[in-house]
Amino acid sequence: MKQRAPLTLAAVAAALAAVTGVAALTAPAGGTASGDEAPAAARMPVERSLLVCPAPSSSDIADTTYTAVTPGAAASAEGKGSARLLGATKDAKPVLEPKEVGKPFGATASGADAPALTGSADGVLAPGWSAQLTTKVSVGRARGVLGASCTAPGTDFWFPAVSTAKGREDYLHLTNPDDAAAVVDIKLFGPDGAAKPDAGTSENIRIDPKSSKSVLLSSLIPGSQLADATAHVTTRAGRVGASVQVAEEGVGSDWLPAATDPAGSLVLPGIPADAVSVRLVAFVPGDEDADLKIRLAAPNGPISPAGNEQLHVKAGMTASVDLKDVTRGEPGSLLLTPADPKKAAPVVAAVRVVRGTGAKQELGFVQATGPVGTRATVADNRPEENATVLSLTVPGDEDAKVKVTASPGTGGGEAASQEVTVKAGTTQVVAAAPAGGKGSYALTVETLSGGPVHAARTLNLPHEGTAMFTVQTLSDDHSTVAVPRAVEDLSVLTR
Numbered sequence: 001m002k003q004r005a006p007l008t009l010a011a012v013a014a015a016l017a018a019v020t021g022v023a024a025l026t027a028p029a030g031g032t033a034s035g036d037e038a039p040a041a042a043r044m045p046v047e048r049s050l051l052v053c054p055a056p057s058s059s060d061i062a063d064t065t066y067t068a069v070t071p072g073a074a075a076s077a078e079g080k081g082s083a084r085l086l087g088a089t090k091d092a093k094p095v096l097e098p099k100e101v102g103k104p105f106g107a108t109a110s111g112a113d114a115p116a117l118t119g120s121a122d123g124v125l126a127p128g129w130s131a132q133l134t135t136k137v138s139v140g141r142a143r144g145v146l147g148a149s150c151t152a153p154g155t156d157f158w159f160p161a162v163s164t165a166k167g168r169e170d171y172l173h174l175t176n177p178d179d180a181a182a183v184v185d186i187k188l189f190g191p192d193g194a195a196k197p198d199a200g201t202s203e204n205i206r207i208d209p210k211s212s213k214s215v216l217l218s219s220l221i222p223g224s225q226l227a228d229a230t231a232h233v234t235t236r237a238g239r240v241g242a243s244v245q246v247a248e249e250g251v252g253s254d255w256l257p258a259a260t261d262p263a264g265s266l267v268l269p270g271i272p273a274d275a276v277s278v279r280l281v282a283f284v285p286g287d288e289d290a291d292l293k294i295r296l297a298a299p300n301g302p303i304s305p306a307g308n309e310q311l312h313v314k315a316g317m318t319a320s321v322d323l324k325d326v327t328r329g330e331p332g333s334l335l336l337t338p339a340d341p342k343k344a345a346p347v348v349a350a351v352r353v354v355r356g357t358g359a360k361q362e363l364g365f366v367q368a369t370g371p372v373g374t375r376a377t378v379a380d381n382r383p384e385e386n387a388t389v390l391s392l393t394v395p396g397d398e399d400a401k402v403k404v405t406a407s408p409g410t411g412g413g414e415a416a417s418q419e420v421t422v423k424a425g426t427t428q429v430v431a432a433a434p435a436g437g438k439g440s441y442a443l444t445v446e447t448l449s450g451g452p453v454h455a456a457r458t459l460n461l462p463h464e465g466t467a468m469f470t471v472q473t474l475s476d477d478h479s480t481v482a483v484p485r486a487v488e489d490l491s492v493l494t495r
Contacts, residue, residue: 041482041483041484042482042483042484043480043481043482043483044480044481044482044483045126045127045479045480045481046126046127046478046479046480046481047122047123047126048120048121048122048126049120049121049122049126049127049128049129049152050118050119050120050152050153050177051068051085051117051118051119051120051121051129051130051131051150051151051152052088052116052117052118052150052151052152052153052175052177052240052241053066053085053116053117053118053131053133053148053150053175053241054116054133054148054173054175054212054241054243054245054255055088055114055115055116055173055175055212055214056109056114056133056135056146057112057114057135057137057142057146058112058142059111059112059137059140059142060111060112061111061137061138061139061140062110062111062112062114062135062136062137062142063108063109063110063135063136063137064108064109064110064114064133064134064135064136065106065107065108065133065134065135065380065440066085066095066096066106066107066108066109066117066131066132066133067104067105067106067131067132067133067134067379067380067410067440067442068083068085068096068098068104068105068106068129068130068131068132068150068379069098069102069103069104069105069129069130069131069377069379069407069442070083070098070101070102070121070124070125070126070127070128070129070130071101071102071128071130071375071377071405071407071442071444071477072101072102072128072405072444079123079124080123080124081101081121081122081123081124081125081126082097082121082122082123082125083097083098083119083120083121083122083125083126083129084096084097084119084120084121085097085117085118085119085131085150086117086118086119087115087116087117088115088116088117088118088175088176088177088210088211088212089115089210089211090209090210092115092210094119095107095109095117096117096119096131098121098125101124101125102407102408102415103407103408103410104379104380104407104408104409104410104440104441104442105410106380106410106439106440115212116173116175116212116241117131117133117150118175118177118210118241119131126479127477127479127480128375128377128444128477128479129477130149130150130377130378130379130442130477131149131150131379132147132148132149132150132378132379132380132472133147133148133150133380134146134147134380134459134461134470135147136461136463136468137253138463138464141169141247141249141253142247142253143252143253143466143468144252144253144254144362144363144468145254145362145459145461145468145469145470146245146253146254146255146470147254147255147380147459147470147471147472148243148255148257148472149257149378149379149472149473150241151241151243151257151258152241153175153176153177153178153239153240153241154239154240154241154242155234155235155239155240156232156233156234156235157231157232157233157234157242157258158230158231158232158233158258158259158261158262158283158285158348159172159230159231159232159233159242159244159256159258159259159350160230160259160281160282160283160318160348160349160350160367161228161230161256161279161281161350161351161352161365161367162188162217162229162230162231162244162246162256163217163226163227163228163229163246164188164217164218164220164221164224164225164226164229165225165226165227166225167248167249167250168218168246168247168248168249169216169218169246169247169248170216170217170218170244170245170246170256171214171215171216171217171244171245172186172214172215172217172231172233172242172243172244173212173213173214173241173242173243173244173245174205174207174212174213174214174215174233174240174241174242175207175211175212175240175241175242176207176208176209176210176211176212176238176239176240177210177239177240177241178209178210178238178239179209179210180209180237180238181206181207181208181209181237181238182206182207182235182237182238182239182240183204183205183206183207183235183236183237183238184205184206184207184233184234184235184236184240185202185203185204185205185233185234185235185236186202186203186205186215186217186220186231186232186233187202187231187232187234188202188217188220188221188226188229188230188231188232189229189230189231189232189283189316189317189318190224190226190228190229190317190318191226191228191317191318191319191320192317193316193317194316195220195221195224195226195229196221197220197221198220198221198222201219201220202220204236207238207240214245217229217231217244226318227320228279228281228318228320229318230281230283230318230348231244232285233258242258243255243256243257243258244256244257246363246365248363250359250361251354251361251362251363252361252362252363252364252466252468253363254363254364254365254470255365255470256350256365256367257365257367257472257473258367259348259349259350259367259368259369260348260367260368260369260370260475261348262284262285262286262346262347262348263346263347263368264337264338264344264345264346264347265335265336265337265338265344265395266335266336266347266348266349266368267297267333267334267335267336267368267369267371267393267395267454268280268333268334268336268349268350268351268366268367268368268369269333269366269369269391269392269393269427269454269455269456269473270331270333270366270389270391270393270427270455270456270457270458270471270473271326271327271331271332271333271334271351271353271366271471272327272331272353272355272364272389272458272469272471273327273329273330273331273332274327274329274355274467275325275326275327275353275354275355276324276325276354276355276356276357277322277324277325277352277353277354278322278323278324278325278326278327278334278351278352278353279320279321279322279323279351279352280294280311280320280321280323280334280349280350280351281318281319281320281349281350281351281352282311282313282318282319282320282336282347282348282349283313283317283318283319283347283348283349284313284314284315284316284317284345284346284347285316285346285348286315286345286346287315287316288315288343288345289312289313289314289315289345290312290313290315290338290343290345290346290347291310291311291312291313291338291339291340291343292310292311292312292313292336292337292338292339292347293309293310293336293337293338293339294308294309294310294311294321294323294334294335294336295334295335295337296326296327296332296333296334296335297332297333297334297335297393297394297395297425297426297427298327298330298331298332298426298427299330299331299332299426299427299428299429300426301423301425301426302335302425302426305323305326308321308323308326310339311336313345313347315345323351331389331391331427331429332427333391333393333395333427333454333456334351334366335395336349336368348368349367349368350365350366350367350368351365351366351367352364352365353365353366353471355467355469356466356467360465360466360467361466362466362467362468362469364469364470364471365471366456366471366473367473369454369456369473369474369475370454370475370476371447371451371452371453371454371475371476372402372445372446372447372452372453372454372455372474372475372476373447373452373475373476373477373478374446374447374476374479374480375444375445375446375447375476375477375479376444376445376455376474376475376476376477377442377443377444377445377474377477378442378443378457378472378474379440379442380440380442380459381406381433381440381441381442381443381457381459382440382459382461383409383433383434383437383438383439383441386460387459387460387461388432388433388443388457388458388459388460389429389457389458389460390404390429390430390431390432390443390445390455390456390457391427391428391429391430391455391456391457391458392404392420392422392427392428392429392430392445392453392454392455393422393426393427393428393453393454393455394422394423394424394425394426394450394451394452394453394454395425395452395454396424396425396451396452397424397425398424398450398451399421399422399423399424399450400421400422400424400447400448400449400450400451400452400453401419401420401421401422401447401448401449401450402419402420402422402445402446402447402448402451402453403417403418403419403420403445403446403448404417404418404419404420404430404432404443404444404445404446405417405432405443405444405446406432406433406434406437406441406442406443407434407441407442407443407444408434408437408441409434409437409438409439409440409441410438410439410440410441411437411438411439412436412437412438412439413434413435413436413437413438413441414434414435414436414437415434415435416432416433416434416435418430418432419448422453443457445474454473455473455474456471456472456473456474457471457472457474458470458471459471459472
């Protein structure tokens with residue numbers, strides 16, 4: 001009998017607590033004592049944000065850039081604040097300490113000794129605090145551009161599109177930002193269901209306080225090669241940051257981030273226009289099979305890839321389909337929806353993207369992601385021509401108006417903003433850069449009306465004829481939290 005993965009809400013609760021740093025307040029059941037309706041909650045800026053960044057590379061010739069930014073004051077945020085990212089070891093020194101709202105700060109590291117980072121921001125620097133690490137490795141097995149957005153620690157992660165096949169090395173990086181040990185379990189699911197790991201190798205993995213550990217996924221099931229698989233990472237104790245670093249022989253390397261929580265409909269935004277191979281990998285954690293309609297949101301509207309209009313995914317099993325060059329020279333985003341709207345089984349998904357041919361291939365991943373919501377930011381965009389490509393997608397039936405802001409660069413320049421209308425069912429590419437900007441800059445996307453809007457940024461850093469790239473999706477930064485207003489003025493009790 002195949003083993004099925006449970007659906008949990010722990011990740012949602014932990015991530016919200018980690019990002020907001022503010023306790024949620026709820027009204028008593030049954031409303032107010034007088035029977036009056038409670039006043040609407042106010043949106044207030046978060047007081048503290050936490051981030052975790054994985055160790056960038058095991059290559060001695062790796063060059064890594066760290067960039068962090070708080071995009072702007074949220075709601076009534078004002079006053080002072082502090083932010084720092086430091087090595088994930090006890091008594092580590094700060095690597096990056098941003099000082100101003102709206103201006104990105106950067107740092108660099110070389111070689112294989114650059115550590116995983118953890119950090120927090122508080123006060124005026126907390127709302128929307130974002131960070132990115134970008135690593136370039138010019139030669140060798142791990143060559144490529146590897147990009148990862150630093151994330152809040154959590155307790156539940158899904159990684160569709162991992163592999164234990166020959167020629168692939170997929171390392172799960174686990175970072176514990178807290179002062180107590182974390183305990184982690186890893187489950188792998190292939191096309192036939194749950195893989196049976198060697199005894200004791202995938203459960204009760206201890207991550208010491210303020211430390212990180214990497215686990216080679218193929219070592220959990222020696223002798224078993226899964227070309228397409230899904231990893232489920234959960235914690236029994238504590239919380240961690242989790243990301244998968246992929247190196248594929250002759251193709252390149254990049255980070256595979258965790259996919260958004262299981263849902264009946266998914267959006268995978270920002271697939272490059274010149275992709276020569278797009279492989280979709282999906283997994284159903286629940287007990288019901290899923291039949292998915294596959295569409296590509298292109299610049300002129302949604303289209304169905306000929307011959308691959310649907311994908312059947314059995315419960316508890318990983319399914320995949322090779323969509324080849326589905327974008328056909330135009331930027332696009334994959335839309336996955338239930339073939340029968342009345343049967344919407346929750347699914348997780350990601351795509352493996354390859355650009356180039358022969359010895360000039362390069363690898364990247366795009367995971368299913370949630371909408372940008374009120375606001376989302378991606379750091380470390382480059383001012384060189386065609387280096388940064390921002391893709392905006394509206395999967396629904398309502399057009400959306402968004403505001404795109406490019407911050408000043410780390411070396412100077414002035415912020416620049418523009419409003420963009422994205423038609424329903426399309427993917428639009430936006431060029432945005434600071435005026436006279438030098439150095440890395442941040443891009444912030446705000447939903448003004450309509451939507452929802454999904455977004456991704458492709459960073460192109462070509463090297464000797466190879467189109468090295470990395471794609472990072474943008475998610476709501478949750479820079480504000482709802483705080484219910486008091487029903488009665490109780491200040492008299494403190495006088």
